Amino acid sequence: MISAEQKQFFDQNGYVIVPALFSKDETAYYRDYYMELRNDERCSADRRIQQPKQKDPLLEYPRLMMMHRWDEVTLQWMLEPRLNHCMSGLLEREPLAVQTMLYFKPPKARGQALHQDNYYLRVQPGTCLAAWMALDRCDEVNGCLQVVAGSHNWPVLCTEKANTKTSFTDVTVPIPPDAETVPIIMQAGDVLFFNGSLVHGSLPNRSRTRFRRSLIAHYIEGSTERVARWYHPVMRMDGTVIDVATSDRGGQCGVWVTENGKPVVELAGYEIVEKATE
Numbered sequence: 001m002i003s004a005e006q007k008q009f010f011d012q013n014g015y016v017i018v019p020a021l022f023s024k025d026e027t028a029y030y031r032d033y034y035m036e037l038r039n040d041e042r043c044s045a046d047r048r049i050q051q052p053k054q055k056d057p058l059l060e061y062p063r064l065m066m067m068h069r070w071d072e073v074t075l076q077w078m079l080e081p082r083l084n085h086c087m088s089g090l091l092e093r094e095p096l097a098v099q100t101m102l103y104f105k106p107p108k109a110r111g112q113a114l115h116q117d118n119y120y121l122r123v124q125p126g127t128c129l130a131a132w133m134a135l136d137r138c139d140e141v142n143g144c145l146q147v148v149a150g151s152h153n154w155p156v157l158c159t160e161k162a163n164t165k166t167s168f169t170d171v172t173v174p175i176p177p178d179a180e181t182v183p184i185i186m187q188a189g190d191v192l193f194f195n196g197s198l199v200h201g202s203l204p205n206r207s208r209t210r211f212r213r214s215l216i217a218h219y220i221e222g223s224t225e226r227v228a229r230w231y232h233p234v235m236r237m238d239g240t241v242i243d244v245a246t247s248d249r250g251g252q253c254g255v256w257v258t259e260n261g262k263p264v265v266e267l268a269g270y271e272i273v274e275k276a277t278e
């Protein structure tokens with residue numbers, strides 16, 4: 001399922017899109033399913049929405065988190081053999097599953113500032129991996145994901161305050177002036193796999209009518225020893241639970257310094273992740 005070219009692209013850039021991994025019928029099913037599931041009382045409100053205004057579309061459509069802990073459809077999707085085959089090809093071993101999320105990103109909703117997932121998951125050693133499935137076409141108008149290619153080789157960076165006019169989260173990471181963000185254009189059913197150290201985020205949905213829904217799962221490399229408390233229990237891809245230790249809430253982080261006229265990351269900071277939830 002993963003070609004040699006896809007694996008090479010992933011190793012070099014920290015991400016790869018697998019087109020049409022899920023069919024149109026399947027994505028239509030998931031779209032309808034989660035539009036209904038959001039009314040379930042077990043979907044608790046997303047307390048991470050920073051500075052919401054009265055008419056913030058995210059108040060009506062907050063993202064869903066960790067649904068696999070109580071919803072069978074989400075659990076089965078997180079453990080899907082197609083996702084497992086792709087990730088096993090990319091990582092050269094089976095991943096362990098820890099998190100699910102559904103972003104509705106309705107028209108006019110804010111995006112999420114640039115960040116690295118391993119800032120939250122604190123996987124040690126190694127990093128995490130995301131499977132990000134588009135449930136709608138995603139483009140620059142409805143706020144597709146943006147990534148900094150090659151940034152998966154950076155350590156976890158020290159965070160800064162994000163602009164909460166455009167981001168519903170309030171932390172971001174600085175990137176050097178010459179680092180470009182690449183828009184990830186996807187069709188419904190495409191799955192983007194990306195390394196947990198890759199800097200990524202998204203801009204607001206500027207469309208008046210189109211949602212940008214995505215179903216997301218986070219995994220960790222099978223060889224890891226620790227992950228932050230919020231991500232327990234950790235599951236093998238057959239659904240059985242595996243004992244993995246809990247990482248500290250704090251950790252070293254990198255800051256940009258200039259060396260011979262070029263920006264380089266120096267591990268000069270230490271940050272406590274108070275709210276270890278993405």
Ligand SMILES: O=C(O)CCC(=O)C(=O)O
Pocket residue numbers: 103111112117130132145200201202214216278
């Ligand atoms: O979908 C987005 O806008 C951000 C998603 C994200 O940061 C993630 O899946 O880790």
